[in-house]
Amino acid sequence: MDQSKTVYENNQAINERVPTGIAGLDEILQGGLVARRAYLLRGNPGNGKTTVGLHFLTTGAACGEQTLFITMGETEGQIRHNAASLGFDLSDVKFLDLAPSPDFFSQMQSYDIFSPADVERDPTTERITTEVERLKPTRVFVDAMTQFRYLSSDDFQFRRQVHSFLRFLVDNGATVIFSSEASPAQPDDDLQYMSDGIIVLENDTNTRTISVTKFRGSDFISGKHSMRLSNRGMEVFPRLLPISEIRQEFASELIPSGIPEFDELTHGGLERGTITIITGPTGVGKTTVGMQFMKEAAGRGERSVIYTFEEWSQMLIRRSQSIGIPVESMVNRGILSVVQVEPLRYTPDEFARMVRKDVEENGAAIVMIDSISGYRLSVRGEELVRHLHALCKYLQGKGVAVVLINEIEDVVGQFRVSDIGISYIADTIIFLRYLELRGELRRAIGVLKKRLSDFQKTMREYEITRYGLKVGKPLNELRGILTGIPEWDETGDRR
Amino acid sequence: MGIKPRILTIDRNQRNLELLNQFLGKEGYETLPMTTLSDLAKILEHPEKLGLALVDISGFDRSIWEYCEQLSNKGIPLLVVAPQQLANIRQEGLSHGADGVLFKPLVVKELMSLIRSLIREDSNE
Numbered sequence: 001m002d003q004s005k006t007v008y009e010n011n012q013a014i015n016e017r018v019p020t021g022i023a024g025l026d027e028i029l030q031g032g033l034v035a036r037r038a039y040l041l042r043g044n045p046g047n048g049k050t051t052v053g054l055h056f057l058t059t060g061a062a063c064g065e066q067t068l069f070i071t072m073g074e075t076e077g078q079i080r081h082n083a084a085s086l087g088f089d090l091s092d093v094k095f096l097d098l099a100p101s102p103d104f105f106s107q108m109q110s111y112d113i114f115s116p117a118d119v120e121r122d123p124t125t126e127r128i129t130t131e132v133e134r135l136k137p138t139r140v141f142v143d144a145m146t147q148f149r150y151l152s153s154d155d156f157q158f159r160r161q162v163h164s165f166l167r168f169l170v171d172n173g174a175t176v177i178f179s180s181e182a183s184p185a186q187p188d189d190d191l192q193y194m195s196d197g198i199i200v201l202e203n204d205t206n207t208r209t210i211s212v213t214k215f216r217g218s219d220f221i222s223g224k225h226s227m228r229l230s231n232r233g234m235e236v237f238p239r240l241l242p243i244s245e246i247r248q249e250f251a252s253e254l255i256p257s258g259i260p261e262f263d264e265l266t267h268g269g270l271e272r273g274t275i276t277i278i279t280g281p282t283g284v285g286k287t288t289v290g291m292q293f294m295k296e297a298a299g300r301g302e303r304s305v306i307y308t309f310e311e312w313s314q315m316l317i318r319r320s321q322s323i324g325i326p327v328e329s330m331v332n333r334g335i336l337s338v339v340q341v342e343p344l345r346y347t348p349d350e351f352a353r354m355v356r357k358d359v360e361e362n363g364a365a366i367v368m369i370d371s372i373s374g375y376r377l378s379v380r381g382e383e384l385v386r387h388l389h390a391l392c393k394y395l396q397g398k399g400v401a402v403v404l405i406n407e408i409e410d411v412v413g414q415f416r417v418s419d420i421g422i423s424y425i426a427d428t429i430i431f432l433r434y435l436e437l438r439g440e441l442r443r444a445i446g447v448l449k450k451r452l453s454d455f456q457k458t459m460r461e462y463e464i465t466r467y468g469l470k471v472g473k474p475l476n477e478l479r480g481i482l483t484g485i486p487e488w489d490e491t492g493d494r495r
Numbered sequence: 496m497g498i499k500p501r502i503l504t505i506d507r508n509q510r511n512l513e514l515l516n517q518f519l520g521k522e523g524y525e526t527l528p529m530t531t532l533s534d535l536a537k538i539l540e541h542p543e544k545l546g547l548a549l550v551d552i553s554g555f556d557r558s559i560w561e562y563c564e565q566l567s568n569k570g571i572p573l574l575v576v577a578p579q580q581l582a583n584i585r586q587e588g589l590s591h592g593a594d595g596v597l598f599k600p601l602v603v604k605e606l607m608s609l610i611r612s613l614i615r616e617d618s619n620e
Contacts, residue, residue: 113511113551113576114518115600 018139018175021059022052024236024353025199028212028221033197037216038166038176040145040191043201047208048227049179050079051234052199053141054088056177060139061092068137068174070096070128072147086233096131098124098147117153121161124151128165132172140169142178146188159190166194201227207347210236226349237349240356240390255365255401257289258296261471265447265456266428269293272365273399274452275392275425279406280432284443285464287316288323289430290368290403292469295325298335302365305337305358307351309374313340324468337362343377348387351378355391364400371405372422385422392425427451433459436485437478444481445471500546500614501525503571505535507554515549522607535562542569546614551576552588553599560591567592572613576601 017032026032033039043049057067069090071079076097083090111119132140145162152158169176178195182188192198198214202224209224226237256269263269270276270293278286294304308316316338320327330336337358341351355367369375376384388404395402404426423429429448434441446459458474459481478486502524506512509530516526527545529535532555538545539562548566552559552575566573575588575596588596595609 111508111510111514112553112578112599113506113508113515113601114603118518118600118603119514 019059020052021055022234022236024225024227024238025052025210025234027238028210028225028236029215030219030221033175033177034215034217035175036170036173037196038170038178038194039197039199040188040195041177041179041199041201042182042188042192043179044203045181047201047203048229048234049201050074050082050143051086051229052201053143053177053179054079054083054086054090055233057093057139057141058088058090061089065139066135066137067093067139068096068131068135068141069093070098070140070142072098072142073144075099086231088233094131094135094137096128098127115153117151117157121151129168132169132174136172137174140174140176142176144181145178145191146181146186149186155190159194162191162194226347228350237347237353239349240352240394255293255297255302257292257469258299259292259469259471261460261473262292262445262462262469265445265460265471266430266450267453267455269296270366270401270403270428271452272401273396274427275396275402275404276428276430277404277406277423277426278430278432279408281408281410281434284432284434285462285469286405286407286432287311287368287370288320288325288464288469289432289445290370290405291320291325291327293401293403294336294366294368295330297365298330298333301335303335303337303363304366304368305339305355305364306368306370307339307341307355308370309341309343309377310371311340313338323464323466341374341378343374346378348375348379348391351375352387352391352394356394359395359398359400366401366403367395368403369405371407373407385425388422389425423449433481434484435461435478435481444475446481501527501544502610503527503529503535503538503545503548503566504551505529505549506551506576508551511551515551518603519610522610524610532558532562539565539569542566542571545571547572547574547610549574549576549610551599552584553578560587563588563591563593574609574613 016035017029018035019026019032020029041049041052053069057069060067069079076095079095080090148161148165149158152161166176166178180188180191192214195214196216197212200211200213202209202211208227208229210227211224212220212222221238223239225239228235228237254269254271256263257266278289280286291306294306297304306316317327317331327336327338331338346354358364359367372388375388379387392402392404406422426449428450431446431448433444433446435444436442443462444459445462447455456474458476460474461472463470463472475481477489479489480486502519504512504515504519504526505528506515507530512528512530516528519526527538529538548571550559550563550566550573563573563575573593575593577584577588577596577598580598585596594613597606597609
């Protein structure tokens with residue numbers, strides 16, 4: 001019976017979460033840190049360790065909790081000054097400043113007769129003990145724990161000291177985050193074993209990431225998540241996890257293009273909750289074809305969003321306007337959003353969060369990403385397919401018809417669906433081609449794949465006029481269209 | 496047990512001297528701290544009450560060895576503290592009458608056991 005009680009109490013304890021104050025991080029941690037445990041915060045200089053600590057402490061202080069910042073490097077004054085410039089209110093946060101005072105530098109204070117471990121340990125321990133017992137803080141941030149290493153005569157002593165120090169804090173009711181300054185010469189492996197959880201801050205090739213590598217007693221979203229340090233502190237953008245999303249019930253109805261000939265090709269249009277790739281060479285009209293669906297959706301009062309990575313939104317609006325798609329009035333009616341995305345500014349996780357926020361708050365029938373190559377820029381070397389997959393599957397789960405614009409580099413020549421290897425993701429592939437016909441450049445549209453329904457296997461010629469997209473009759477009499485230089489089919493020449 | 500004999504401590508660095516005396520004080524020894532050779536010269540005139548001398552040679556010139564010899568000649572056990580681990584310093588210290596040469600930073604246990612053995616030996620005589 002006693003045993004079941006402890007299990008129950010443990011469950012209670014695990015359910016009690018301490019939010020870090022960084023929304024995205026709390027999401028990754030599934031609600032926050034488990035209360036009364038000690039967490040290791042790792043990261044190189046400048047990766048935001050202190051910022052995490054400031055969020056953690058001020059969040060507690062704002063709720064009237066007693067919070068304590070134990071600093072062993074930066075002075076209290078410096079930290080307060082920097083925090084103020086980031087907009088943190090540290091007025092209720094208590095400090096224990098164990099940083100060396102300036103007179104330490106002068107002859108009088110420096111010593112070499114004993115090792116620092118023998119000289120400083122006792123007074124330091126005493127100050128910490130007194131302060132913790134006086135304040136009984138519920139949140140403690142120690143910056144940086146590795147400094148204690150110099151107060152220990154050997155590794156064994158250090159381990160024991162850190163262990164008992166953390167126990168002491170936790171037993172006094174605190175949830176602890178302690179940072180570490182690890183270097184190849186002085187790894188912090190021992191600290192990693194001692195902690196109840198590990199949060200890692202990294203900065204590789206200009207992309208800041210945060211990841212949780214250990215979290216005792218709780219699930220968490222694994223992997224690296226984008227993070228941004230700005231003058232408002234830290235923002236975390238958790239990775240999208242399509243699997244964890246509850247698949248919403250949505251009507252598997254069709255979104256037609258509004259052009260009868262085109263809809264014949266697709267047997268009615270695009271289904272909700274599917275992914276369509278519109279592929280073709282430059283200037284062939286991929287964006288226009290995608291917009292055609294949005295125009296039709298807008299006619300029925302449904303909202304669409306275009307994320308344009310390549311074109312200025314003003315240009316896109318003007319261009320669409322000139323070919324009979326009233327983008328301007330659609331935007332004014334709030335039924336279309338044209339979001340211009342500067343690819344180099346966002347990481348895939350940040351972009352995903354932006355899309356997600358918009359879809360969840362405003363709803364959308366069609367989301368178009370123009371184009372995959374632009375999106376690829378923002379991925380910058382990370383796995384393009386994985387990020388795109390996650391984003392598309394998420395949108396799919398929300399019942400959105402996703403349109404991806406894919407540019408093929410060759411204008412004519414051997415037909416390829418995509419240069420990137422993402423065609424597996426698509427439920428529907430619509431391709432656009434240039435044709436050379438009697439020395440004239442013409443265009444053809446066709447459907448290559450459609451998972452949810454049958455489709456017309458022949459291609460059709462189309463034109464983009466100032467009245468919009470005009471799709472012609474099936475090109476039955478041509479063969480070799482996919483090579484880009486078709487020939488008249490001898491058996492069926494009707495011209 | 497009687498009163499523990501006094502320990503002469505000499506160090507150019509004030510903070511070092513403070514720490515050393517603090518430490519010895521905690522162990523129950525009375526100390527006679529000084530930072531200059533002239534103070535040391537004065538003491539050498541009446542060395543009766545000294546149980547041990549602890550000399551940190553860093554910062555002094557070679558004349559410190561003469562004083563070491565004098566202390567040793569007066570029968571005062573002598574521990575020399577040297578800044579770095581150099582073989583010839585150990586030799587030189589021992590040749591000038593030191594009973595032991597220690598290198599900084601001092602290891603507390605080692606220091607204590609040396610002091611105890613030197614003082615006990617002395618009092619047994």
